Amino acid sequence: MLMRDSIGDDVLLDVRDLETHFYGEESVTRALGGISFQVKKGETVGVVGESGCGKSVTALSILRLLPKLNAKTVGGEVRFQGRDLLQLSDREMRQIRGDQIAMIFQDPMTSLNPVYTVGRQIAEAVQIHTNASRSDAMAKAKEMLRLVRMADPERRVNSYPHEMSGGMRQRAMIAMALACSPELLIADEPTTALDVTIQAQILRLIVDLKERTGTAVMLITHDLGVVAETCQRVIVMYAGRIVEQATVTDLFARPAHPYTQGLMRSVPDRRRGRQRRLPEIPGIVPSLREPIVGCSFAPRCPFATGICSEQTPILHDVEPGHAAACWRAEEVVGA
Amino acid sequence: MSDPLLRVESLTKHYPLGAGILKKAVPMVRAVEDVSFSVKAGETLCIVGESGCGKSTVARLLMRLAEPTNGRVLIDGTDIAGLNKHALRAVRRRMQMVFQDPYSSLNPRLTAGQIITEPVENFERLSRRQREARAADLLQKVGMSPEMMHRLPSELSGGQRQRLGIARALSLNPSLIIADEAVSALDVSVQAQILNLLLDLQQQMGIAFIFISHDLGVVEHVGHRVAVMYLGRIVELAPCEALFANPVHPYTEALIAAAPVPDPARVRLEAPVDGEVPSPINPPNGCAFHPRCPLAVERCRIEVPPLVPMADGRVVACHVRAPADIPALEHIERTADTKNGHEAIDLEKDQDPGSGITKPH
Amino acid sequence: MILSAPVEYVPAGRLRIADLSRLAKRHPLVAVGGGLLALLIVLAFAAPLYAGDPLNMDPFARLQPPSAGVWFGSDNLGRDVFARTVFGARISLIVGLTSAAGAALGGLLIGIIAGYVRSFDNIIMRVMDALMSIPTILLAIALISLTGPGIAILIVAITIVQLPSVTRLVRSVALSVRERPYVEAAVCGGARLPKVLWRHILPSTIPALMVQCAIVCAEAILIEAGLSFLGIGVPPEIPSWGNMISSSRLYLSIAPLTVFAPGICLAVTVLAVNLLGDGLRDLFDPRAKRRR
Structure with missing residues (x-):
């Protein structure tokens, strides 16, 4: 197999310099400004950031599900098991989607068809990618619902999505996504719309299933708590770029980017004791319509110096396996 | 002790589910069931709970955006339920609301x-x-x-x-602001800015807040007292520190345990509570939490637990953790009076077990 | 998030020439329909300046072919067809625009009240249902038999018949807007009912209302032509397209323009109004624009 440089055998997804633009009536939004990262086999990677940072666009770019009219991936490669997904035909891409890479969304209602039973939809997903007969596929659907610990799977297999609660729908979505045993599961804010007790159940389920099936998971979320509880490695995004990448323990113990630090401090956390004021990140996220000179976080950054507003920092290793895109990352780690 | 700014007494709201012209019995959504609390000037009372627990309905009832089925809302001793339009407008000046969605709440x-x-x-x-x-x-x-x-x-x-x-909300110089999930739609860094702003305003202007949220981290940060709601009822109301340090109601406990903590070292083996919130159209008999509760005993299935005052100034509705063996009003009042700084919760003298749980069909 | 940013149409406060040309480029339907309609209005109301007397009969020049003097020829009573056509446009436009305006104003008022003040809703909507079930022609005949034929009574009849569709539309928009948090916020801020309706509900109904107005206007023009054709609309001596087609239809083979001139004008006017209506729909509904 043709492989560029030293990609280890265990790398499942290798994204390089991925760049996606959105086109408005008079402007171009640089939603992704060239991001590179890898997902290894069986690994759970969290992608965190605030709205508009490009985390969902990353997922859609990988799966080529961007709205065709106003968005385009203009550069980079997405190597999945050695093949560049961006070069595949639509037909080949459809084969990969759902079979080798599956995705679950924040609102399961948008991806479940309201006029078919949940069982039939899971069975259909199975039939598209395998030669299973209809009855085999239905049996598989039931098995999947049991796997995701759906209460009363025998009955639920014949339920319509609107007859289920949000938590059950998300279970059904996960069942559907995992029905073809994909290599990679992309979960975009899978628990954001759910209540905390249900969120805890669903996160537990995703972790369990990952351990059981060996599927790699890319978990997109805005919630640092969710990342801490489920992921092994974390990618922090800001304004369309990756600003920090580390194992979960390193990231929470020694955040190396001022943005990551700010993010962590602005979450109320009782372990720090009750302080009356939360440390806040001043200012707002920059507009991606105008080109950004220098570091995009510089205007809000307490560490910013002259170079920050002139040159874009490159993602570099601060310590082994821990990279940050900050000119002063080495000082920031200790701060 | 001075009168509280706001006093809510056995507030109840039942919605008919769909318009029934021909059908005799329309199923009722029991959104809020017998909720009582009070808020003092300059204090922050938080109401937490999951979706469908009735916390937002409470806010709407307080603002009289919806009419209560039963109960009283007294602001400075005036019952707003009995007010005509003119008087209501005057009262509304004292109580303002901040809405959840910063997009749709502005024209x-x-x-x-x-x-x-x-x-x-x-x-x-x-x-x-x-x-x-x-x-x-x-x-x-x-x-x-x-x-x-x-x-x-x-x-x-x-x-x-x-x-x-x-x-x-500030423009009318209110003495109470009801913030209904006011920071939930915001990113964390912005959320911190808004929370700080609210805390500053409270300090400068002495405004009382009713802060409604599902986010326990935020609640713990801003609250003086916290009311936990489950399926339309308050199950625990306690001073903030006490509630988080030592939750008494099993639901409070589960809720706190379920909140994700940004600490990778914390290992969680099992989800803290199984099952889902039952429908408010047909709530379980007895304690609404009993189908999910690990401690549930026979009594929980039959009898709605009353809110029982505990020694540290909290009230809890749980047969197991806070058994109401002497549910006489005198006892409650006595306990309430000994608490300093916290208003007593009004309890109905005759807690009719199973009241309001007559099954609709 | 870029993908889920809420799209809400917010009308610009000031309209400038540059905005107009940009509008024309982005929404050609609005430009074409609006332009055509504006042209028709100017032509119709400037008619005395360039066209002859539409009522002047010349028994010696009946059914003349087109010539330099009478551009579209003359009809069976020797009247100038061109003059009658442009003067007829006045009737069509007056009837169309006034009934649309009448239905819009009435429908707006009734619809907003029905949508916001729930206690009136049921009564108002049942009355509207009843109105909807009255056939236009029957109502027109009944009204005219009371007062005698005239443009005013025709407009009243058409307005009454068109009222329910506008009312229903406005009510449905008002129903959805009253649930918006900003309306509740206004109520919490102590706003009285008229202010809530005027400032917070009414502006949201305008886009849909304008689209509906165009539809009502086109329909009113057609109803007027139809009633006049049947002889129960505008009095026969007043030139109107319906009257003209009706009185000339027997001479179609001899002097086709006597029928075609008003017929084509009628079609073009209705088309212009409908184009404008479709264009406005696209303009106000960002989703429709994206689908194209």
Whole structure:
């Protein structure tokens, strides 16, 4: 197999310099400004950031599900098991989607068809990618619902999505996504719309299933708590770029980017004791319509110096396996 | 002890589910069931719970955006339920609301200045200059520059819009602000800015808050006292520190345990509670939490637990953890009076077991 | 998030020439329909300046072919067809625009009240249902038999018949807008009912109302032509397209322009109004624009 440089055998997804633009009536939004990262086999990677940072666009770019009219991936490669997904035909891409890479969304209602039973939809997903007969596929659907610990799977297999609660729908979505045993599961804010007790159940389920099936998971979320509880490695995004990448323990113990630090401090956390004021990140996220000179976080950054507003920092290793895109990352780690 | 600013007594709201012209019995959604609490001047009472627990309905009932089925809402001793339109308008000046969604809670066709001065103009006539001065003043109070008054909401960020929502609530100098999930739609860094703003305003102006949220981290940060709601009822109401340090009701415990903590070292083996919240149309008999509760005993299935005062000033509705063996009113009042700084919760003298749980069909 | 940013149409406060040309480029339907309609209005109301007397009969020049003097020829009573056509446009436009305006104003008022003040809703909507079930022609005949034929009574009849569709539309928009948090916020801020309706509900109904107005206007023009054709609309001596087609239809083979001139004008006018209506729909509904 043709492989560029030293990609280890265990790398499942290798994204390089991925760049996606959105086109408005008079402007171009640089939603992704060239991001590179890898997902290894069986690994759970969290992608965190605030709205508009490009985390969902990353997922859609990988799966080529961007709205065709106003968005385009203009550069980079997405190597999945050695093949560049961006070069595949639509037909080949459809084969990969759902079979080798599956995705679950924040609102399961948008991806479940309201006029078919949940069982039939899971069975259909199975039939598209395998030669299973209809009855085999239905049996598989039931098995999947049991796997995701759906209460009363025998009955639920014949339920319509609107007859289920949000938590059950998300279970059904996960069942559907995992029905073809994909290599990679992309979960975009899978628990954001759910209540905390249900969120805890669903996160537990995703972790369990990952351990059981060996599927790699890319978990997109805005919630640092969710990342801490489920992921092994974390990618922090800001304004369309990756600003920090580390194992979960390193990231929470020694955040190396001022943005990551700010993010962590602005979450109320009782372990720090009750302080009356939360440390806040001043200012707002920059507009991606105008080109950004220098570091995009510089205007809000307490560490910013002259170079920050002139040159874009490159993602570099601060310590082994821990990279940050900050000119002063080495000082920031200790701060 | 002075009277509380706001006193809510056995507030109840049942919605009919769909309009039934021909059908005799319309199923009722029991959104809020016998909720009582009080808020003192300058204090923050948080109401937490999961979706469908009735916390937002409580807010709407307090603002009289919905009519209560039963119960009283007293502000400075005046019952707002009995007020006519004119008097209600006057009372509304004292109580304002900040909404959850910073996008849909601002009229997209009005400028920032028009939005925040509108409440004032409902009560007094302002000249153009007065209005602009008032708008500039309000914008500064919420940390925005006065030039923003000519902007449309679509030209502002989510955080700035939420500041406008707060400025609008402040414009009538209320003594109580009800914040219904006021920071849930915001990103964490912006959320911190808004929370700080609310805390500052409380300190400077002595405003009391009813802070409704599903986010326990936020609640713990801003709250003085916390009421936990489950399926329309308060199951525990306690001082903030006490509640988080030592939750008594099993649901409170589960809720706190379920909140994700940004600490990778914390290992969780099992989800803290199984099952899902039952439908408020047909709530379980007895304690609404019993189908999910690990401690449930026979009594929980039959009898609705009353709110029982505990030694540290909290009230809990649980047969197992807070058994009401002497549910006589005198006992409750005595316990309540010994608590300093916290208002007693009014309890109905005759807690009719199973009241309001007559099954609709 | 870029993908889920809420799209809400916010009308610009000031309209400038540059905005107009940009509008024309982005929404050609609005430009074409609006332009055509504006042209028709100017032509119709400037008619005395350039066209002859539409009522002047010349028994010696009946059914003349087109010539330099009478551009579209003359009809069976020797009247100038061109003059009658442009004067007829006045009737069509007056009837169309006034009934649309009448239905819009009435429908707006009734619809907003029905949508916001729930206690009136049921009564108002049942009355509207009843109105909807009255056939236009029957109502027109009944009204005219009371007062005698005239443009005013025709407009009243058409307005009454068109009222329910506008009312229903406005009510449905008002129903959805009243649930918006900003309306509740206004109520919390102590706003009285008229202010809530005027400032917070009414502006949201305008886009849909304008589209509906165009539809009502086109329909009113057609109803007027139909009633006049049947002889129960505009009095026969007043030139109107319906009257003209009706009185000339027997001479179609001899002097086709006597029928075609008003017929084509009628079609073009209705088309212009409908184009404008479709264009406005696209303009106000960002989703429709994206689908194209």
